[in-house]
Amino acid sequence: MGKTSIFSPEQQAGNLSSKVVAALERLSATFRVLLWNEAKQHGLSPIQVQLLIFLLYYPEEKRTVTHLAHYFNMTKATISDAVKSLESKQLLTRKITEGDSRSHSLHLTKEGKAMARKVERFAIPMLDVVSQLPEDKQATLLENLLQLIYQLNQADVITPQTMCQNCRFYSQKNGGHYCNLVKSPLKAGDLRVDCPEFQFPPAEELE
Template sequence: MVSSASVAGGGEPRSEDDPTVPERVVAALDRIARGVRAHRQTVATDAGVTVLQADLLRALHHGPPPPALAGPLAADLGVSQPTVSDSLAALERKGLVERRSTPGDRRRSTFALTPDGDRLAGGLRRADDVLADTVAALDPDDQEHVLRGLLDMITGMLDNRILAVARTCPTCRYFEAGTDGPRCSLLQVPLAPGDLRVDCPDHEPV
């Protein structure tokens, strides 16, 4: 069958077997995700670590949130705590991460980068510049539209329990949509489209 909406809109008739716009967006995101994974796999292999170990180094280099504990790191990366614990132990053996006792609870350990780990993590983050460059090549207005669209998708994925962690502006209790544009009630400042955060340290879930 042919979609009447396509004909009415003046475009080529669209078969109902053709992907819808939402399906094409998902396919595009999947293609992007595969590209990012392949890029990071190559970077991690060249650095002598696994992809998960590289993700942990980036997370520790970025600083909290999440807290530098196995549980929160696992939740943030969407993997099991035992898997993260094993990867942290491997990084510790490589001299890239050191374990520290938590004050008041010696059974809990926090993790910090060693000087070698900090240098490697910095290199891993710089290797992602090529990814940011592809976005920077877009028109500034398009960059902001893409950011807002992706943030809205993250909100939907959180609502549908596809994501467990989201520290974005639209999912924060301090976020106010407002008729005059979004605003952060914590900082008491308006939020321009390019100011919306993907990983805010002051985030409080709604």
């Protein structure tokens, strides 16, 4: 790209890729503002809000500090600090893993579940806007965004996400998406950002 600056409006004008990246940055900033405003209303930090929402919906085996650090692309120390703060607010508790006293899972208290349901509403303005797009354009947008995420995974910019393109059951057939678990083609709108049946490919396939 040479000396082209992503953030220079003058140079952006002649570089489509830079304009796309700048647009994504604006959307990211919008998401951060919505998240921050919601967190501030309840005396929480943005990551504390995200942890509450995650713990509300994900299974126990994923509700660990290690998994959360991987999922949110943060250090275990940062996640541990956020967990301690939520504990002090009596919004979550720890449960020792059976057979391993050094490991524990995180569980929302009654108050924590109520708070999670309040703060998850921060994304509604974005959902409302996306919902106004025709379904075919939503599907195309989803497909393109997942491809971007996949490529960032491959470049080690972010940790691999549990989405279709990273899954051992995913393949491409006849130029389209295919799930070998359900043995069925997938339309763009069928692709998942976070699949409950997700499995990483065997290590030898990643080499």
